[in-house]
Amino acid sequence: MSEATYAQPDRRRPEPLWYQVEQAIRAIIKSGEWPTGSQIPAEDRLGIMLGVSRITLRHALRNLEEQGLLRREHGRGTFVRSATLVAGTRELTSFTQEMGNLGLVVGSRILDFGMGTADAATAGALEIEEGDPVVRIRRLRLGNDAPIGIQTAQLPGVRVPNFLEPGPPEGSLYETLSRRYGIMPVEAREVYRVASVGIDDAALLDLPAGSPAFVVERVTTDERGPFEFTVSVMRGDRYEIRSTLRT
Structure with a gap:
């Protein structure tokens, strides 16, 4: 050319x-x-x-x-580069927005969608009682049709009544929460650690079992308190963390 x-x-x-x-x-x-x-x-x-x-x-x-x-x-x-999601100092956005900001075509496949009960970790993150009802959404996240990560989001059932109807949300979860419940994220806290990908997740991520991955725990709050607890397993070769340090 x-x-x-x-x-x-x-x-x-x-x-x-x-x-x-x-x-x-x-x-x-x-x-x-x-x-x-x-x-x-x-x-x-x-x-x-x-x-x-x-x-x-x-x-x-x-x-x-x-x-x-x-x-x-x-x-x-x-x-x-291949499709890569870079985490660092950034605005509070959804995965869909982050991917769009990188110029990547976002994709998602629902792996699980239903009601459950909060275990101790979820209850602590969402500031609810252990055993309280929660909505669970587990999705395989794609960028340019390539798997990037698996995200499991949990929402306190009391904040999102009838969330299972009419079905899994299409597109951004935050946009759905804003449109249906008026929930607008204000702050999110994230914790990153490195772990090995298990057999089941490895198959979904198109990786050999035991491959390194980032595990990211995120608690998102609005003016009323925590409304989302998400655990993400992100491919180590397609997810980066960058920081700028200044004196």
Whole structure:
């Protein structure tokens, strides 16, 4: 494909040039022209193709690397990553929103949906009594049709009456809670640990049993208190945690 086919930033638009470049590169990746694992053009050539300076280009590339779309290897170049969810300092969003922010096509498969009772850990997280009714939603989460993780969310039954009707929520759980019950997340606390994937989860995640994974426990609250306790098992090769430390 000729270099002239790449859309160049429009300096008359209000968006910064680096942002326009970022979106242009996202579009190229999404189109499949640069498939997963492929090396993108060198900075000098890519700058000419997009009509921007190296400083502007590097700003966009750094953002895309931080967002998990690109991987830089010193001495080799920059490569398109597989679908990766990067966790770090970020806004309180749903998995669906996070995936969309990364330019990935979100997918989900319901593994279990029904009522249960709170065990000790769930009761403590949701600030309810052990044995109280809870709604359980277990889903296989996908990015660009590739498995990323298994999430088991539990909601206190008293906060979400008749949640099982008409069936499992489609799309974002938070959007469903907001629309049906007026529940709006205000804060979430997360705990991360590393564990080995069990046999059953490994089959769903398309991994060998015993592969490393992140286990993430998340308690989300609104103005009334905790309304969601989620345990996620995320593929170690498709989920990253990045932090910025400052003095």
